[in-house]
Amino acid sequence: xxxxxxxxxxxxxxxxxxxxxxxxxxxxxxxxxxxxxxxxxxxxxxxxxxxxxxxxxxxxxxxxxxxxxxxxxxxxxxxxxxxxxxxxxxxxxxxxxxxxxxxxxxxxxxxxxxxxxxxxxxxxxxxxxxxxxxxxxxxxxxxxxxxxxxxxxxxxxxxxxxxxxxxxxxxxxxxxxxxxxxxxxxxxxxxxxxxxxxxxxxxxxxxxxxxxxxxxxxxxxxxxxxxxxxxxxxxxxxxxxxxxxxxxxxxxxxxxxxxxxxxxxxxxxxxxxxxxxxxxxxxxxxxxxxxxxxxxxxxxxxxxxxxxxxxxxxxxxxxxxxxxxxxxxxxxxxxxxxxxxxxxxxxxxxxxxxx
Amino acid sequence: xxxxxxxxxxxxxxxxxxxxxxxxxxxxxxxxxxxxxxxxxxxxxxxxxxxxxxxxxxxxxxxxxxxxxxxxxxxxxxxxxxxxxxxxxxxxxxxxxxxxxxxxxxxxxxxxxxxxxxxxxxxxxxxxxxxxxxxxxxxxxxxxxxxxxxxxxxxxxxxxxxxxxxxxxxxxxxxxxxxxxxxxxxxxxxxxxxxxxxxxxxxxxxxxxxxxxxxxxxxxxxxxxxxxxxxxxxxxxxxxxxxxxxxxxxxxxxxxxxxxxxxxxxxxxxxxxxxxxxxxxxxxxxxxxxxxxxxxxxxxxxxxxxxxxxxxxxxxxxxxxxxxxxxxxxxxxxxxxxxxxxxxxxxxxxxxxxxxxxxxxxxxxxxxxxxxxxxxxxxxxxxxxxxxxxxxxxxxxxxxxxxxxxxxxxxxxxx
Numbered sequence: 098x099x100x101x102x103x104x105x106x107x108x109x110x111x112x113x114x115x116x117x118x119x120x121x122x123x124x125x126x127x128x129x130x131x132x133x134x135x136x137x138x139x140x141x142x143x144x145x146x147x148x149x150x151x152x153x154x155x156x157x158x159x160x161x162x163x164x165x166x167x168x169x170x171x172x173x174x175x176x177x178x179x180x181x182x183x184x185x186x187x188x189x190x191x192x193x194x195x196x197x198x199x200x201x202x203x204x205x206x207x208x209x210x211x212x213x214x215x216x217x218x219x220x221x222x223x224x225x226x227x228x229x230x231x232x233x234x235x236x237x238x239x240x241x242x243x244x245x246x247x248x249x250x251x252x253x254x255x256x257x258x259x260x261x262x263x264x265x266x267x268x269x270x271x272x273x274x275x276x277x278x279x280x281x282x283x284x285x286x287x288x289x290x291x292x293x294x295x296x297x298x299x300x301x302x303x304x305x306x307x308x309x310x311x312x313x314x315x316x317x318x319x320x321x322x323x324x325x326x327x328x329x330x331x332x333x334x335x336x337x338x339x340x341x342x343x344x345x346x347x348x349x350x351x352x353x354x355x356x357x358x359x360x361x362x363x364x365x366x367x368x369x370x371x372x373x374x375x376x377x378x379x380x381x382x383x384x385x386x387x388x389x390x391x392x393x394x395x396x397x398x399x400x401x402x403x404x405x406x407x408x409x410x411x412x413x414x415x416x417x418x419x420x421x422x423x424x425x426x427x428x429x430x431x432x433x434x435x436x437x438x439x440x441x442x443x444x445x446x447x448x449x450x451x452x
Numbered sequence: 453x454x455x456x457x458x459x460x461x462x463x464x465x466x467x468x469x470x471x472x473x474x475x476x477x478x479x480x481x482x483x484x485x486x487x488x489x490x491x492x493x494x495x496x497x498x499x500x501x502x503x504x505x506x507x508x509x510x511x512x513x514x515x516x517x518x519x520x521x522x523x524x525x526x527x528x529x530x531x532x533x534x535x536x537x538x539x540x541x542x543x544x545x546x547x548x549x550x551x552x553x554x555x556x557x558x559x560x561x562x563x564x565x566x567x568x569x570x571x572x573x574x575x576x577x578x579x580x581x582x583x584x585x586x587x588x589x590x591x592x593x594x595x596x597x598x599x600x601x602x603x604x605x606x607x608x609x610x611x612x613x614x615x616x617x618x619x620x621x622x623x624x625x626x627x628x629x630x631x632x633x634x635x636x637x638x639x640x641x642x643x644x645x646x647x648x649x650x651x652x653x654x655x656x657x658x659x660x661x662x663x664x665x666x667x668x669x670x671x672x673x674x675x676x677x678x679x680x681x682x683x684x685x686x687x688x689x690x691x692x693x694x695x696x697x698x699x700x701x702x703x704x705x706x707x708x709x710x711x712x713x714x715x716x717x718x719x720x721x722x723x724x725x726x727x728x729x730x731x732x733x734x735x736x737x738x739x740x741x742x743x744x745x746x747x748x749x750x751x752x753x754x755x756x757x758x759x760x761x762x763x764x765x766x767x768x769x770x771x772x773x774x775x776x777x778x779x780x781x782x783x784x785x786x787x788x789x790x791x792x793x794x795x796x797x798x799x800x801x802x803x804x805x806x807x808x809x810x811x812x813x814x815x816x817x818x819x820x821x822x823x824x825x826x827x828x829x830x831x832x833x834x835x836x837x838x839x840x841x842x843x844x845x846x847x848x849x850x851x852x853x854x855x856x857x858x859x860x861x862x863x864x865x866x867x
Contacts, residue, residue, distance in 0.1 A: 139575035277659040281617045359599035366566045
C-alpha cells in the first residue's frame with residue numbers, strides 16, 4: 098500500500114485550521130466551566146474581527162504585493178450596509194441567524210463591489226502611489242458616511258446629505274443612518290461561534306486562492322510584473338481579483354463588528370486611517386504573506402492593551418514600547434540570527450548529535 | 453561595545469516581558485483580590501487607599517462603584533475630569549463614614565473614546581466586581597455600554613452622556629446632564645422668549661453627536677420662535693481650525709447672534725477669527741462652552757458678553773461650588789469643569805438613591821438596580837449642577853437650565 102503523503106503546504110494549512118479550531122475548543126471549554134472573565138468574553142468577537150481583517154489584508158499586501166492603507170474603508174462599507182440591512186429587517190426577519198447571514202452576504206458583496214470599482218483605476222498605480230490613493234479613499238468613505246442621512250417611513254426611504262431634518266419624514270418615520278451619530282440599535286447578532294466560522298471561511302477562501310492556479314498567477318505579478326505579463330497573464334484581472342476578494346472579506350469583518358456593538362459610528366478611531374495602519378501592523382508583525390502569523394499577531398496586539406489595564410495611565414506607552422520590541426525581536430536581522438543560534442530546534446538537534 | 457549593545461537589548465526585552473507578565477497577573481487577579489488594581493487606577497489616591505484598607509476585606513462589605521471615560525487621546529480632558537470629580541466625591545463620602553456606614557471602593561477605566569474599548573472597560577469593571585456604574589463620559593460610548601448594562605441590569609448613571617439614545621429603551625440608565633434635545637430646545641426658547649436677537653446663525657460640528665443633536669432640535673424649535681435662522685454652517689472633526697468661511701457666511705447673512713453648540717476649544721478659535729474680521733455679533737453657546745476662559749493663549753476679553761446655557765460655572769459664588777472648586781484644586785491642581793461637577797453630583801445622587809432604597813452591598817447587581825430604580829423616582833437632589841434635580845422613569849433629569857453671561861472675565865448668572 099502506498100503511504101499517504103502529506104505535502105508541505107497541506108501540512109501548513111492544516112496547522113493553521115487546527116490552531117483556530119483548537120483555540121475555539123479551548124475557549125468553549127473554559128467558558129463552559131466558567132473560567133473566563135467578562136472582559137475576555139467581550140473580547141472574543143472583536144478578536145475574530147481583527148483576525149479576519151489581518152488575513153484579508155495579507156491577501157493584498159502579502160500575496161498581491163500592493164500596499165493598501167484603505168482597509169478600514171472597506172470594513173466601514175461592510176459594517177454600515179450590514180447594519181443598515183439588519184436594522185431595516187429587524188421586524189421582518191425575526192430569526193436572527195438567518196438575518197445575520199444575509200447581512201454578512203450583503204456586507205461582503207457591497208464591500209467587494211466598492212473594492213472592484215476602486216480597484217479599477219487605482220490598481221494601475223504602484224507602490225507609494227497606490228498606498229496614498231487607498232488612504233484617501235478610506236477617509237472619503239468615512240466622511241461620506243458621516244454626512245449621510247437615511248430615514249424610512251411608510252412612503253419608503255429618504256436620503257439626505259445635509260441633516261436629518263431635511264429628510265422630510267412623516268410622523269412615525271425612523272432615521273436609520275443619522276449622519277455622524279451613525280446607526281444605533283443594531284441587533285447584537287454576532288457570536289463567538291459565528292466569528293470562528295467566518296474566520297475558517299476566510300481562511301478557506303484565502304488559502305485555497307493562494308494555492309490555486311489563480312493564486313500562483315497573482316504571486317507571479319508580485320514577484321515580477323514584466324515576466325508574468327510576458328507569459329500572457331492577465332495582470333488587471335488578477336490584481337482586481339485579489340483586491341476585491343480582500344475588500345469583500347474586510348466587509349465581512351465589518352458586519353461582524355457592527356453586530357457586536359449597539360451603536361455604530363464612523364469615527365477616526367474605528368474606521369479612519371489609524372485603523373488601516375493598525376491592520377497593516379498586524380500583517381507586518383505576523384510576517385508579510387504569512388497567514389498564520391497574521392492571525393497570531395492580530396490576537397496578541399488586540400489583547401495586549403486590555404491586558405495592560407493594570408498599568409493604568411502608562412498603558413498606551415508600554416503598549417507602544419512592547420510593539421517596538423516585538424517588531425525588533427521578530428524582524429531585526431541581528432535578532433533573527435540570535436534566534437537561529439539559540440533556537441529550540443537547534444538545541445534539540447545538538448543534543449541528538451551528542452547522543 | 454558590541455557585546456554591551458547585545459546585553460542591553462536583551463535586558464530591555466527581558467524588562468518588556470516582565471512588564472507583560474505584570475499586566476497579565478493584574479488582569480487575571482482582578483476577579484479575586486482587587487485592592488492593587490483599585491489603588492493604581494485613581495491617580496493621587498494614596499490616602500484614600502489607606503483609608504479603604506480595612507474595608508477591602510471581601511465582596512459584599514463595600515459598594516463597588518466603577519467609572520469609565522477617556523483618560524488618553526483627544527477627549528482625555530473630559531474623562532480625567534469625570535475620574536477626578538467622582539474620586540473627590542467618593543473620598544468625601546468615605547471620610548464621612550460612607551453610605552449608611554458602608555464604604556465605597558472606586559475603579560476608573562480608560563475607554564480612549566472608542567465604543568469598542570468602552571465595552572471592554574465595562575467588562576473589566578464587571579470582573580472587578582462593580583455594582584454600579586458612573587459613566588460613561590462621552591455619548592457615543594455610552595450608547596454602546598448602556599446596551600450591555602441593560603443586558604446585565606446594572607444600575608448606570610452617566611454624568612455627561614447626553615444623547616437620547618442612551619436612555620431610550622434602557623430603564624436602568626439615568627443622566628445627570630440634560631439630553632441634547634433639551635439643550636437645543638432650551639437655547640431656542642431662551643433666545644426667542646428674551647428676544648436676544650432676530651437673525652441667528654449657527655456653526656456646529658456635524659461629526660459630533662453632541663453638537664449635531666443640539667443643532668437639530670434648535671432648528672426645530674426655532675420654527676416656533678420669533679427669530680429666524682439665516683445661516684447654518686457645519687464643520688467636522690477633521691477641519692476645525694479655520695472658520696473664516698462659516699463666519700463670513702454668517703456675517704453676509706446679517707446675523708445678530710451666532711449660536712455655537714460646540715466645545716470650547718473650537719469656540720475660542722471662532723471668537724478670535726470673528727474678531728479678526730470685525731464681525732461682532734452676540735455669541736450664544738451650551739454647556740460645551742464652559743471652560744472657554746481657561747483656554748491657553750486666548751484673549752478672554754473676546755469672550756466678553758458671550759452667553760451660555762450651562763449647569764455649572766467654577767466661578768459661581770454659592771458655598772457648595774466654592775468648597776468643591778477649592779477641594780478639587782487642592783487635590784488635582786486644576787480648575788474643575790462641568791464634567792467634573794457632573795461626576796461629583798452623580799456619586800452623590802447614587803448615595804441619595806442608596807440611602808432612600810436601603811440597598812445593601814450584599815445585594816446582587818440586579819437587585820441593587822431594581823431598588824435604585826425605585827428610589828430614583830422619589831429622590832430630589834441639590835447638587836452643583838442644579839437644584840432639586842429629579843428623574844422621570846425614562847432616566848432624563850428635570851432641572852432648570854441656567855443662563856450665564858461672561859462679564860468682566862467671569863461667569864455671572866443671568867436672572
